[in-house]
Structures are given as structure tokens and as C-alpha cells.
Amino acid sequence: MLTMQDALARLTAYWTDQGCLVVQPMNTEVGAGTLNPATFLRVLGPEPWRVVYVEPSVRPDDSRYGENPNRLQTHTQLQVILKPDPGNPQELYLGSLTALGIDVAAHDVRFVEDNWASPALGAWGLGWEVWLDGLEITQFTYFQQAGGINLDPPSVEITYGIERIIMALQGVTHFKDIAYAGGVSYGEVFGQAEYEMSRYYLDDADVATNRQLLELYAAEAQRLIDEGLPVPAHTYVLKCSHAFNVLDSRGAVSTADRAAEFARMRRLAGDVARLWMARRDELGHPLGLVSPLPPAAAFEAAPAGDTPRTLVFEVGTEEMPPSEARAARAHVQRELTERLGGTRLAHGDVRVHATPRRLIAVVTEVVAREQDHVRTVKGPKAGAPAKAVEGFARSQGVPVESLETAELNGVQHLVVRRPEAGRAAPAVLADVLARVAGSLRSAKNMRWNDPQLAFTRPIRWLVALWGDEVVPLAVSALLAGRETRVLRTAAQPAISVASAETFMETLAVNGIVADAEDRRELIVTGAQDLVWNTGRIDVTGESALIDQITYLVEQPTPLLGTFDEKYLELPAAVLTTVMRKHQRYLPVRDADGTLLPMFVTVANGPVDVERVRTGNEAVLRARYEDAAFFYRADRQIPLAAMRDKLQRLTFTDKLGSMADRAARIAELAGSLAPRPSATLERAAQLVKFDLGSQLVTEMTSLAGVMARDYALNAGETPAVAQAVYEAELPRSAGDDLPASVPGALLSLADRLDLVAGLAATVGLPTGSSDPFAVRRAVLGLLAVHRAHPELTGIDLTAALAAAGALQPVEVPAAVLADAGEFLAKRLEQVLVEEGHPVDRVRAVLPHAGRPSFADLLLAQLGRLIADPQFLALAEAIQRARRIVPDGTPAGYDPAVLKEPAEVTLHETVQAVRAELPADADLSRFTTVAGPLTTPVNAFFDDVFVMADDPALRAARLGLLATVRDLGAGLLDWPQLRL
């Protein structure tokens, strides 16, 4: 059996064989190998660096007294840095797995998008977590920035999670059972330290001491920066970081502390990084300089034949994130079509495919040459001085006599006409494809060893074939050829392709399913086939997940795994969250939709199904065991005790703890309630209590779900349990909404509190920056209100003011006004997106504070808009509005009205006013105010409003203004286009 220490030795030996130095772990506590100066400092600057080292990584937060089978306060990382990117780091990495004795062809080894950022270090990179049969065993990152400095060249960082790898290889389910060395288990060697250090980090570390340490370390780091000594300064930054982590695991860090501390560490780390760069410059870069890759030189195109041929263009990449692969596919489709359109090269269909590792464009019937054409070179205007004309002719190398005249933009110009032969297809295509390749961009671009390119992941190869010929394409350091790559684990991972026409077939023969729809089909039918006799896959419900999986594999191999039935005792949301979010597994359900103890995962390529199944089952078991561990522990704890923990969770520095926030929500919900409710009262006491549970701490997306479960378990009524659950709804756009009134009230109160508090302290979101998800909260407010017409009496604008009054900070009226406006804008957006005509939406927007009422009005408008009575009434009112100058008050002296039409109108207006209820909706208004139409129209027919007598004129205008204002509170009438 490969022991853990053997594994470390083998990996170290493997990487030293690849030219890596070996250094020692950092001699101060670090949370990850990245913090070791052998990474953090060495990735900076232009010097090459290859290193491998072991790093015991201390995560106080992961302390579990050694009881959790998969979580340790100190775990062992093996860290590799390759600087510059050697061009084949993934292949080298797979070689290291082979060195460990892992048959990478039999197992399902996958590169699954996982980007990395350390705000405290001003560092980030793009890359993957590497999965071995569903188990994350390695973090693989192209390091892009450290200390706020762009890394040039970027480094490849490979971080192995040794305990996990070994547990998988040894088939043990608790880290303590790892065979650390011959005859000695991990638990025997490290068990006591694991327990005791957990005790320290969770229970016994002195908070005041660690705070003092943090300050002393930070001051020393700053002093050393001022002295120009980056190496010791860095050490003190690391000590800061650890002291901070200790405080954090002791629950002694508020959100404000955290933000301030991160800012300080980021500043210090940035200073250290800049100093280091400067010092290395001064020292003349003792390790030398990285030479950039030379640009590729395109060869001469072979003479093109005559017959139209297919064009294939393949951009080979390392594993793209699914969303990026899809976006790139669309981009290439558009870009290539456009660029080809810009040539005179006739061609057939353009089809583009994407897999995680490639973008393929296939263009049929690309002719051999561009059409010949005549180019017109514009000269001076006709009749220009002779000198100018001569000059033009000379510059074009033609005699003046040969100049012609042509109308360009309506003006006569002298021109030269030059017949140009169309270029051969390969040359044209080389230009086009170079531009397409160079135009590839993603939402978040990275750099690798290429001197010019930037994309979501490295581009490693190009295939460009026109028929049998290679298109003479060079893009930065890449030269296109006829060699494509198939699965890395194939016997022959690189394949020469005979011609563009056989390209897709060649891929297919080698197992690559290039077409996404084909892959999706394989996944869906494969999954269904696997479960047909026991259950079913909710293909519709899991559609987003299936889409994602489609772009995670090139050769989908669905396989069925099972898990122990006992885990079905866990809430279904826990089970599915783990399956979907963490593992990309498809849940399997029975006919009633109840979860079955099985899952479908989709491996990539012709793996050894038994092994991969076993591996994935072990991963799921470990995750469920983890969850079950927390679940059992949580259910032992009284709800009140859990809720007490909220006092230790800071919401924001100015807005107090989560306990403060929960209290505000409770009070606000009570004040919004139309009538007293025992359910609401109790639910309000409990609201958010599950944030104090271990399971929700681990899986925050389960907030509310666990509250309901724990509440029921603790003997609360189903209504109370439902309300505390619903308080968290909706968690995202399209999520369920609270069904019960207490739930809705709590949900509203929650969001009102959030919006009012943050608007006053952090400000309302602008652009895409919305760290506290205020926008989502506002959308939630609208959705909940709209779902509960019985709460239509609640005016959210007023409720925001009430929420503001409960904040520990002052919420000025101007802020509330802004918040109200923000809410109205969101409502307008939502309603328009739902398909309501903009004019109607704007017409009901005065009721943004009561969106369910706005809904009602919109619905009525939808009906009434076809009702002649309403239209006539609306038109009559509009007529009144149009003639009355703005600002005319709705009042008049009826005594001066004499004409019968005006008297009739006066009387009708009085009658309508008397009958119209204050809270009338549009139907009611139409009914009540309908009788106005005729008198209004009669008034306009019979009465001259602008009488000479000012008193009479005033009375007539006042009468019309009264008509105008009858429905003023109901709709923004001028918005309405009838």
C-alpha cells in the first residue's frame, strides 16, 4: 500500500525530475502553501522558478477535534510552482498522478472550473479543481496577480490535498485511518495534535492575546516595509494572517473587523510584493530572466486546388468553464461569419461546436479563390489644380492620361482603377482565422505562456485545414497544423487529421462528441437508461445542471451510483444541494418525486466504470457523513441556544450583530401584520436562528430549509416552522415565495431591514457592485408583496421608513426617498420584462409601494383597454387635462356656472366624487366615473371654456381640473397611450 509519506516522497521526486527545487515548509503558521515565500514572492517578477514543497496548512476554522472524518485544522498540501508555464502543465500533472500509481485512463480525472482569489493577498488566478472520480484532489491555478501586481510571466500553481488523495487511494473513510507510514496510522501520529490544536482554535485561544499579537505583527510588518526588508516583512504579514484566523475561529471577528483587516493585509502584502520586485531588480535578478516564447512563423501556403473544400478551424484549449465555452462558441459563430463576409471568398454554412477543450468551426464549400475585382483609388476632385493631379498620378505610378473620373459620395473625383486578382483561399483564411483567434475573449481573461493571447483558459493548439491543406495560420506563438488532440488519456492523445472533410469523423472515432446537443442527448438518455427500472431523472427540473454537465465532458459516460439509505433521513435539500452544487450529480427520484438513494454522474471517456463509481460513492458518502455529523449535532442543540449564537455573528459593523438584525425583523414583521398572529409571534422569535447551526454555517444555501427542519424537530408547530423557512424566501430570482402570511411578513421585514440599513450605511447598489445583494432583496420585496394580495395594504415605501426607524443608525428621509425610487425602478423593470406595455407600467408606477395593487391595476387596465366605456372616459379625462393649464387647482365656485352643460357636468362631478371610494381600483373608478363621459363631451361641445369673464373662466377651468383629478391617485394618466 502506498503510504502517505511514500506519496509525498514520490510526488517530490517526480517534480524534482521535472526540474523543481525542493524547499521546506514555512516556519510560521500558514493557511496554504501559496503563502510560503517560495510561492508568494517567487511568482513575482521576471525570474524563472520551479519548486515543489510540502506545506502543512493550518486552517483554524476547520478544527473539528479530529472527529470529523474529512476535516482537519492542519492538512498537508503539496505545492508545485512552474514559472513560466511550461506549455503542458496539465500533462505534467497527470504524469504525477501516474507516479502515484493512479491509472488516469481507468479513473475519471477532470478539470472542473474553480478560480481562486485571496483578497487579503491581492492575489487571484484562474484554473480548476481536479477531480478524481468526483473527489477534489488538487487545486490547479494559473496565478495572475499577487500583492495586487500582475504576474508576468504568470505561474502555474498546483496544490495537492494529500490527505484526500491518500484516503481515496487507500480506501479509508476517516483521515485517522490513513496509513501514514508502514504500520503507523495518521491518527496515531497526529491525532492528539489535531484534538488539542482544535481545542486551542475553537475554545481556548485567548482572544485579547491574539488581538494584541495581530497588532504587534502588523506594526512590525509595517516597520520592516519602511526599512525596505520584504522577506521579514512577509513573515510578519503571515503572522498577521494566522492571528486573524485564530480570532476568526474563536468567533471574534466582526464583518467590519474582517474588512478592515483584509484591507490592511492587502496593503501590507502589496507593499511587500512591490518591495520584493524592487529588491530583485537591484540584485540583478539572481535567477535570470524568463525568455518569452518566440512568435510562430507561418509557412508559405501550398498552391490551392480548384475545387471548393471544407474549412475546419479548431482552437484547442485547456478545460473551459461551461458558460465560457458556450459564449465562445457563439462568439466564433458570429465573428467567423462576419469576417468571412468581409472577404470575397464564397462559402457554404458556418457551424461552430464547443466542448470543454475545443472550439470547432466547420465551413462547407469554401471556394479556392476570392473573386477577382477592381479596386478604385480615390484622387483629387475633378478639376483640381494640375499640380495636385500630377502628384496623384505620380504617387500611383500611372500617367496622368490614364486617370479616370468617378462619382464618390456624390462628388466627381479623379481615380485610378486597379484590377486585383482574388487571393487563394488559404491566404484569405489565414487572415480571417488569425483575427477570429485573436478576438477570443471571456468574462474573465487570463494569461499563460503565450506572449500575446488572453482567454478564459490557455489555448494550446490550432488546427486549420482547408480540404487537405493546412491553412498557413500563425497566432502569436501558435502555428496551426493538422494535429488535433483527443482525450489526454487515450493511447494516442494527438492525432493527425487527413482533411477538413474527415475532421469531425476523426474526432468521433476517437471518442470526442464535438456537438453539444449530441452530448446532452447522450447524457439524458444514458442517465434515463441507467435508472429506468428504479426511478427517474427530472430532466426538466435539472435542465441547468444537465447543460452544465454537457460542457464538462467530451465523451459523456453516465454511470449510476448509490448511497446508503440512512442518509435519506437528511433533509432532501441537503442531499440535493450536495449532489448538484458540489458534485454535479443528477438526483434520482421515484415516481412521486421522492429521492432515491442513488445518483447519476457523468464521467469523461472510457473509464473503468466500477472504479469510478466506487470513487464517486465514497466522495458522496464522505460529504453526507459530514452533513449528517453537523445535522445530528445541530439537532441536539435547543433553538434558543442556536439563536444565541447570532450574537457572535456580525451583520455589519454599523448595523450590529445578526441577533440585532433578527430582532429588528421580528419587530417590523409584527408592525406590518394586519392582525395579531401567534404563529407570527413565535416565528419572529426564531427567525434566522439556523444561521447559528453548524450545517448552515457549512452550507449557507440551506438557511431556512434547516430552520424549518430544526424547528419541527424541536416541537414547534408546522405553521411556525414553515414561517421561519419562508422568511428566507425567495433566495434567488425564480425561487419559491412564501405561501403563508406569517412567512410573507417575515420575508418582507427581512428585506426591508436589509435595504433600509444598507442604504443608510453602504449606499444603494450602483452598476454591478452589490456585495450585500440589495438588488435581490428589493426584487424579493416586490415578488412577495405581489404574491400576497391580502397584504396589499402594506405600502413598502412606508414600511421602509418604519424599518429605517428601527436601525441603530439614522436613516435620513432623502435616503428613504432614494430607496423608494430604486424600488419603483425595479418594479418598472420587472413589469416590463413580464411583457406589460411600458405605458401601462408607467401609468401604475405611482403604486410601486404597493406592487400587488399595481398588478391589480395592470390587470384591470388590460381588460378595460378594450372597453369603449373606459376608453371614452379616459379620453374625456385626457381632454380635460389637456385644456387645463398645469397647476390649476381642482376647485371652483359652482355659483358662477350658468350654461346647462356646465351645470350638468358640475352635478355629475359632485355625484361621482360622492360615490367614488378612496381606495377605488380601476374597475370601480370606471364604473363610478363612467357617467362623466357624456357631460364632459357635452361641456366641450357647448361651452367656451376661455370666457372673457375671468371668474367664469376660472370656474370652468376649476371644474375641468376637478374632472382631471378624479382619477389622479389611481393612474399616472398622461403615461397611458390609448
Added chain:
Amino acid sequence: MLTMQDALARLTAYWTDQGCLVVQPMNTEVGAGTLNPATFLRVLGPEPWRVVYVEPSVRPDDSRYGENPNRLQTHTQLQVILKPDPGNPQELYLGSLTALGIDVAAHDVRFVEDNWASPALGAWGLGWEVWLDGLEITQFTYFQQAGGINLDPPSVEITYGIERIIMALQGVTHFKDIAYAGGVSYGEVFGQAEYEMSRYYLDDADVATNRQLLELYAAEAQRLIDEGLPVPAHTYVLKCSHAFNVLDSRGAVSTADRAAEFARMRRLAGDVARLWMARRDELGHPLGLVSPLPPAAAFEAAPAGDTPRTLVFEVGTEEMPPSEARAARAHVQRELTERLGGTRLAHGDVRVHATPRRLIAVVTEVVAREQDHVRTVKGPKAGAPAKAVEGFARSQGVPVESLETAELNGVQHLVVRRPEAGRAAPAVLADVLARVAGSLRSAKNMRWNDPQLAFTRPIRWLVALWGDEVVPLAVSALLAGRETRVLRTAAQPAISVASAETFMETLAVNGIVADAEDRRELIVTGAQDLVWNTGRIDVTGESALIDQITYLVEQPTPLLGTFDEKYLELPAAVLTTVMRKHQRYLPVRDADGTLLPMFVTVANGPVDVERVRTGNEAVLRARYEDAAFFYRADRQIPLAAMRDKLQRLTFTDKLGSMADRAARIAELAGSLAPRPSATLERAAQLVKFDLGSQLVTEMTSLAGVMARDYALNAGETPAVAQAVYEAELPRSAGDDLPASVPGALLSLADRLDLVAGLAATVGLPTGSSDPFAVRRAVLGLLAVHRAHPELTGIDLTAALAAAGALQPVEVPAAVLADAGEFLAKRLEQVLVEEGHPVDRVRAVLPHAGRPSFADLLLAQLGRLIADPQFLALAEAIQRARRIVPDGTPAGYDPAVLKEPAEVTLHETVQAVRAELPADADLSRFTTVAGPLTTPVNAFFDDVFVMADDPALRAARLGLLATVRDLGAGLLDWPQLRL
């Protein structure tokens, strides 16, 4: 070429093959691998443990900005712990060198005594530094105690100094030039960190911050101990230790701080160790228990022949320290002779030999059997009651009739006589040798894997042969045999010996020179032969060193090395100190005694002389380079600047800095001087300045020597330079004494200041504890005073008071009195040891404050004691003393004296008093007071002292008291035995 990282990998692989676990370095700064819990905690308790790990060891004090070729603030240790002792750890260790590619037979690999103790950890062990051609490459220790707890079983600790080993193997002279990995030098990888961390430790670490850190760490350690968590507590003890080291390297630790901090750390470390043991007990010793070695079972002795044969008894050990080997040799000689004497086994000579690895006793002509003899069993007295007689006979199993009578201690007893056959020699010898082996002890004993034995180093084998036969000897787990061991590097390291008679020859054939005199001869003549045509070895002067070397090798192979002549510019004391103390090399001089650039070292066994020479030369070069580095640096610094550094060196917390002390010495020396002296004045300004130099900081034994050198270099007069040198004399018993008066005055002042200050603060030494060497200082005072009769006017007692008055603390009169008494006791001891009769010594002891005067008196006494005139005078004075009661004042009324004899005496006394000078010595006294003899004797003949008349009696007694007191200040007359 073997790179450093290859070497680490090979050593790690070698030791894992020996069953060692690999763990990671400690993730907090440690000064040595010993501090890693994988050593410090794991050596405690009964669980087995084998581990290998790399430990970057941080020694702030060794910071040199990366400039010194051999000294680094962080060096790399590779640490191995073997628990229990596997029985052959040295052989395993040699195997590891072989694994590194070192030909241990060609090189000179030696185990040179070096014991280890860490007062701060309450830890110690016995062992060696391992030399590779004179270079210390490894620390090899049998760990005996940690945290104040005896280790049972003890562990073997092997600590490789990797940089040194690699420098030697790669033949580079600066650590930066080490090939760390292929194509990358150590300097390229670590150079910047070395510089910057040096800056931190030497210049930039904030003292106040580190003091605070120290206190916070200590408090946290204590809290964690109270919480019962040894693992995190240990971490904080380590952090304490590092913070302390940083303060120390910043020169911010006073002697008192140091003592207090060590005491605290020792206490904390002890608590941690006890807690750990208790926790491991509670956990049921997860790694199991070490099984002790079973006792060896002795076989049956073969039937002995008839002829007398030689006995050989060899105790095979690991390398004993020279002094212990010599002592053990004497012990075995004595013990074996005595024990054999206690048997009835006739035998010839007993001769004992010792080498570093064995004790051999050879006893010639040991007869085959003990003589037969008759044992007498004592019964009741003759004539006892019949019952008692019968009982005795019954108990002896004989009839009453067979009882005989014998006189025992002069009383007639009934006895039984039992003839007993002598036992065969093997059985007798087995008993005797077991006792001899079991009696082996040393000044400092250690334990190893043997369950019972304890000795200076492990005993690994026993040979016991009587003629051809193995003596059936078992001692604890060891069984004697006929197999001896020769050089470990021999082709056949274990040799079977045919018989006792051929034992010595067998050893000799295999190269072992068992006899110390033979080895000494080989060394001396070998060394002389090597240098005969160029220089000479000062065999007499280097006698102690040669004695030591004699016990460092079993097969002396002297070889000549040279060093660069440029180093001869260094002071000779520097050169010889390095050669003798650090390297055990014999210096080579020319006919005038001037050092030549060469040395003789004595390798062990048939090494490859060229390689070993080269290696030793490199070591010496490195050491001289080190010294030259400091020497050059020191000579750049003005003397005043060096002296200013004394302000940063604390003498003791209560007695101020070294600068304060030097100022006191200067003032005191001036006040003691009989007359003003420009030399003294200048020397006093400089005194002790070289303690501020780097070279003296490194090699404290050069204090004074360097002062003279640097003073001359700075242009001081030779007399001043000599005086600052002499101020430090004598540095040990038998050392040179100051020759000049200024030197003597400074030397006295130095020692007076030390004694007065420490007596008042720390107390005078009692027993063997004398951390500040007050006893040596007092002996120095006496020696210097005695060497300078021209300073006889200085009374050390008075001078102590003067020194006391200059202290920053009050020195009470009682303390001064105690110090005076302490000084007198030392003088008495010294004089008696010099062979002076005790009575005379005691007689002159009143002059202990002026020891040179005491010397004068003693010399005079020595002469006068044979002088009848003196004897008569002394006798006369004694007569007077005897008759006068104690306390009788020396005064009388001459008027009442009437008798001629008394009048004559009165007149003579008056005359003597008038003539006797106040500072008379004994000769003068005898001359002046000589005339008293006759009148005194006449007085006693003629006058009845105890007259009835009280006035007369008083006058007569007063007259005699006056006689008594005439020489009272000169000698303590009653002490004198005439």
C-alpha cells in the same frame, strides 16, 4: 555532483528504509530540530518512535548578512530520532554517510565527545560531534532527559548539519556557492533571505515589540498548560524561545533577564513534558510500548582444562571521552585486582588497557580451579546446653559426634568443618567479571537500550576468554563471547578470537593499538617525523593535548596539513586556540617557537591521507577565514567605538553594563596605584574594550589577547597594550600573571570589583556552584598580589571596601567581612597546597589582605624557625601569653613595679617598643625584640606574678600583656607550633 536537495532526499530515503517516519519541519521558528514536537515530546514516555525530518534552524545570533562563508541565521538540520536505541545507531549512521556517497573507510570519521544540554528545556544528553576529516558534520546524542524528566527508554538523536556536509562534499568554501539543486546555487535561492533576516535579527527587530511578544507567548503557554493542552502549549514555548533569541541577538538581554527567562522556559517546558506524558497515558499510548531487551542467559561453562591460561576481558563501548577512558582503565585495574583477590584463584599480572572504544583486562596465568578449602561453620559456644548443640548438628545435617571445637575470636565454639572443592576458573571468572562490568561508572553516566547498565557511553559487546574458552558471563542484556570488533570501517569489522593468548595480537593485526603508551608514542614520533625538516612539535607544551588525542584514536595516523601563510597575520593565540581547542591539531613551530603555517592532525585508521588532509585543511581554512573576517572587521573599528559597545553588554542586572564595570575598574585601579602613571591612566580608559569586538564575542578566551593586539594596531603604546592584556590575567589557575604594575593594578581592580559586587548581590560561592567564577577571581587576587611585592602596601580587605563603595548597590560591612574571610580561607588553602606547614600558614593568616606580606613572613618564618634566638623569643612571648588571662589590657603603672627583674623587663619593653617600626616584618621584629628574651625569662624566674597586692598584680599582668602584644599584629602566635 550531489546537490543539497539530493542529499536531503537521500538521507530521508535512507532513514525511512530504516523504519523512520517522515514529518515536516515545525511551523514556528525553532533554533534546532530538537525543539520540534517530533523530538521534544516524542522522546518522552514509553512509546517507540522513529522519525526523520528536515528542520530549518533559526539562530538569530548567527546572523552575518550572508557575508560569513560558514555562518547563517537559518541553517538546515536533518534530524533523526531512534527510540529505543536500536543497539547499533553508530553503524546505522555510518550507513547514512555511505548513502550520501561518502567512502567512510577513506575518510576520517570520528566520534568526538560532545555533550548536549539545553537548560531552557530541562534537557540533556551525552554523545559526540561526528567529525568528517576534522569537520563537525553531525551531532549524535543519547537523549537522557527532556523537560526535566528522565527518558525511559532514552532516544538516539542524530542531527546532521546539512550545509557543512554539502560544502565539504562539493568542495566549496562559501555556503552561497553550494549547488542547491541542478544549476541553482544556495545563494541564488536563499541569499536575499539570509541578508534580510540578518538585518532583522541584528539591526531592525523592534525590541519593545519582541519583549511584548515574549510576554504574550509565555502567558499563552501558561494558560494552555492550565487547560491541559501540551501540544499548543509547546508551540507557545517555542515562540517564547524564538522571541528571546531575537531579543538576545539585538543585545537586549541582560544576564539577569537571561537567567529569569531560562527559568521560566524550563518551568514551562517541564510542565508541557509532564502534561504530555499524562495525556499519552490517558490515551493508552497509541504507538504501543517499547519492549526492554531481555536479560542475556549465560550458557554452561565448558569443563575447564588443567593448565593455567590467560584471561582476557574486553568491554566494548562506543567512543568514550578521553578522561573517562582513562578513569575507567584505572577503575578496572583496581576493581579486577581486588575482586580476583577475593577469590582463591591463583593468577599472574593484571594489566588493563583502554582505547576510545574498549577496556581490556589481561590477566596472565589464571589457574584452572580455585584451591580446595575447608569452610568452618560456627556453632554454639563450647559447653552450651545439649539442646542447642543438638539443634546445631541437626541444622548442619551431621551427627553431634562429628562436631569439632575451634577458637573463634578468642572463644571456643563448636564448629562443623566442611571441605569445599574449588570452583573451576570459568565460573569464578564469570562472577568476578560480572561484578567488574556492573561496577563501571563515570562522572556523568548515561542510559541506552540496556535495561540495567549505565556508563559514560553504551557498552555494546563483551569478550571474556580464559584460554580458549569463553567465560560464561552475562551482564544485563549482554552475553560475553569471543567476538571482538575492530575499526568500524574495516572490511571485516567483527573478528572471532581464538584464545585469550592471541587476543592482543589479533587486535594488533587488525590495526588496533590497544596500549595507550604505544599510541602516544606513535603520535609523537609520527608527528615529529612529519615535520622534522621544517619545524618541531612542542611535545612538552602540548602534552595535555597529546594525551587527549591518544584517547581519541585506536589506530593513530598522524598527518601533516598546511594553511595559507596569510593567516599567520592573525595573532598566534587565535591560531593556536582554533587548532587546539576546536580541532585538536598540534601546532608546528620553527626553532624559535614561531608558528609555521602547518599543523599535525591524527586520523584514526588507514584513511586516504590525501583526502583527509584536504578535508582538514578546508576546515581550518574555514575557521581561520571566520576569525580573519572578524579580525579585519575589528581592526577597522576605533577602540572607543568598541568600548562603547560595552554599554550594550549587561554584566548583571543589578551591577549595570560592562561599561559601568569597566569604569569602576578604572577608578579603583587609579585609587590603588601607589603613584600616578600615564600608562595606567590610558589603560584604565580602555580596559575590557575588546569585549566589544567580534572576535572576542566569538572566542571569549581571547579577551585581553585581542585587546593588546587591537591597542597596538590603534597606535597605543606597548605599555598600555600590555596593561590592557594583563588586566585579564590570570585567566585560569596556573596562567601567566601580570608583569607590569599597571597590568597588576587593573587585574586587581577587575577582580575586586567582581567580588565586591557579586558578594553583595548574588552572594559568595558555596559548594560547587559558582556561576560567576568568584572563586577564581579571588584566587587571581591572591596570585597577582603575591606576584607583586612592590604592591604589598595594598590591603585587599581595604581594597574590597573601596570596590564596594563604587558599586551601584550598597555593600554592607558584613558582606565585606564575609568576603575578607572567604579570601583568607582561599589563601590558607593555597599556601597549604604549596606545602607550607599549616601552623605557619595560620600564623600569617591575619595578613591575608596582604598576601605578598604573608609570603614574606612565611619565608622569614621558614628561616627563623631554625634560629635559636627567634625560638627563644617566641617561647618567651608565648610564656607571657599563657599566664595572662584573655582580655587583659596591655597597660600598667610602671610606678608600682619594684622587683629588679620586673623593672628590667619594663625598661626593655619600653626600649623595644620605641625601636620597633609599625611595619616591621618578622626578621626586623626578631632583631628588635630579641633583647626581650632574657628579661622575660628572668621575670618568670624571679617574680611571682600573682601578688597579693591587686595593684601590683595588675601591673605585672599588664607588663606581660604588653610583651604578648608586641608582635600581636605580626603573627597569630598561638597558631605557631614551635
